[in-house]
Amino acid sequence: MRPWLLRLIGVLRLSRLSTAFAAVANVWFVILWTRAEEPRSCPEAYADTPLWILLASGAVMGSALYAFSACLNDVVDASRDRAFHRDRPISAGQIGAETASVVVAITLIASVLGASVFGSVAVGLVGVAALAALAFNVVGTRIPAIGMLLIGVVYAAHMLTPNIGLRFLWPVWLVMTHALGVNAAAHFIGRKRPPISRRAIAFAVASWLGLSVAMIAVMRSRAPEAERDTLAAVWPADVPVVAIGAQVVLAGLFVMIAVRRVRSTGMGARAADKVTRYGALWLCLYACVWLYATGAIKEALVMSGLAVSGFLGMSLLREAYSAMEHPSGYRR
Helix, strand or coil, X not given: CHHHHHHHHHHHHXXXXXXXXXXXXXXXXXXXXXXXXXXXXXCCHHHHCCXXXXXXXXXXXXXXXXXXXXXXXXXXXXXXXXXXXXXXXXXXXXXXXXXXHHHHHHHHHHHHHHHHCCCHHHHHHHHHHHHHHHHHXXXXXXXXXXXXXXXXXXXXXXXXXXXXXXXXXHHHHHHHHHHHHHHHHHHHHCCCCCCCCHHHHHHHHHXXXXXXXXXXXXXXXXXXXXXXXXXXXXXXXXXXXXXXXXXXXXHHHHXXXXXXXXXXXXXXXXXXXXXXXXXXXXXXXXXXXXXXXXXXXXXXXXXXXXXHHHHHHHHHHHHHHHHHHCCCCCCX
């Protein structure tokens, strides 16, 4: 029984399942926001499909695509991890490279099947996100400047999969910005190789600005013609301005907690892992704040439930990993 459990834990660790709820939160937010606030932008799939099916399909697509990228990372970097990260599932011998490759294929197929509920455009976006994830793992991990750009593209494409016609793109911008910042911070705190240079930072900032301008232009183009020369073109009138302040406070709180964790554990892989895990939780919190701020209470409660269950699941899975890998013995 124990060898099978160890293999299962190896698969769970390989797929980073403990933080996959962050990807689900991004997808669920778009689904819930579209149904509650932007019914005109709903794809045809929303018309006759019950909400629970949309959420279930979104969960499969979101978690599977996240797992695909995580598994692909370990497969591509298997030889490198044997030298620098001996605790990774493949380099530690918890799971074989062949099995890991099978998991990569299964998760990609599952993400496509989940996206198929939302239509052919959603399947195409999954393909774009998967290609960006492949480029990130092959090129981005070795060239930080490109990696930081690609991580933002992956999160944005992944989030828009349920509804590429979403008008209110500020939540997508916030997730993209947060993901880029957390990835850069984890790279620096974890002292990953190669280090982030000043040129890489400049390239990442310029790319982020370009993507931000592009999102603003898309929002303006999707606004009603009478609103295109007003503030409502880029900020819908039914979204209170207080939502901005709430998100700024939430982002500031994340920075404070991250700094405190780094100070308590010191620079290194452990601190980087903590920053990454808290960064995943924060994506759920951002989604909750957007929904509460607009009065979409039922939808916000659904997101709050996901945030709580995701945090508990993350904690329980990590305890299970530790208990199985380092079981306590009996004293004589």
